[in-house]
Amino acid sequence: MSPELSPIDRAKYIAARRSCDFVESGMRVGLGTGSTAAWMVRRLGERIRDEGLEIVGVPTSTRTADLARQLGIPVSTLDEVKWLDITIDGADEFDETLNLIKGGGGALLQEKIVATASDRMVVIADVEKEVRTLGAFPLPVETIPFGWQTTKALIEETLVNMDVLNRETTLRMNDDVPYVTDEGNYIIDLHLKRIGNARQVALVLNQIPGVVENGLFIDICDAVVIGRSDGSVEVRDLTAGTVAREHLDVLDSDNIFAEKTD
Incomplete structure (x- = not known):
């Protein structure tokens, strides 16, 4: 080293x-x-x-x-x-x-x-x-490419009822094209700043059609x-x-x- x-x-x-x-x-x-x-x-x-x-x-x-x-x-x-x-x-x-x-x-x-x-x-x-409360780092949500804009809108709508400080979401990019995971999916990053109830957010996000998995490991x-x-x-x-x-x-x-x- x-x-x-x-x-x-x-x-x-x-x-x-x-x-x-x-x-x-x-x-x-x-x-x-x-x-x-x-x-x-x-x-x-x-x-x-x-x-x-x-x-x-x-x-x-x-x-x-x-x-x-x-x-x-x-x-x-x-x-x-x-x-x-x-x-x-x-x-x-x-x-x-x-x-x-x-x-x-x-x-x-x-x-x-x-x-x-x-x-x-x-x-x-x-x-x-190490943080006192999760959320300063953007929360990744893996979604299928089909209808990703609808999935993104549903995520934003769902966040209205969540205990989070911010609700901005962005599609992760690789230069000028969407970033693609090993499984051929997209990632939507959630800029929440603070997640008051991480367990609830993890469970609710995974109920949204188009969402494959989220980055909260509970x-x-x-x-x-x-x-x-x-x-x-x-x-x-x-x-x-x-x-x-x-x-x-x-x-x-x-x-x-x-x-x-x-």
Whole structure:
């Protein structure tokens, strides 16, 4: 790892590296999507190469699958493995009860399917992803392309009765054309600023015709690993009710992190 990384990227790397300690040989592992998850995938590749770690990875996007194959991680599908021991993924926001907003990278549908088909979901994030109330990050809603403008209008109409601060919605674009997910769908981003009742919003959105899934992950995450640029890391395990704080030292001489306990 290069010492030239920005503070945010260093924090992401620290969280990703620590999260890989949850992975043991023989596990079926859900591989998340996004910049933080990419660090995790690289670290698992290192462990396979250097430690002989034996796992099967189930990627949540084509780009994660491509990266995993490049790093020598055996890749399978959820249909083939049926169930996963653990999924490790990033998040755009998380609150104190480990409810999440995900989908900034456009892979929310596969991410939610894989996470819910796992014994445990571990989220990796830098400290800036933690919020008191979800909603500052735009909430992605995946919709089918057919009639998307009608679906968008129905979403806006539904939001009138929701406990949210703002109701602006936009179609996610890729330059001058709509962004298309791996499943061939569109994403409508909801700029809500604050979500008062995330559970209600998640349930109501999924009742709208044309909506495939939304980026609210409620009661899915079991633990979060929070990295900071100074090398400190915090592991909050909701299931066990524990909080552990550790430190990872940057060794510029060989550009790796060596773990130690405070």
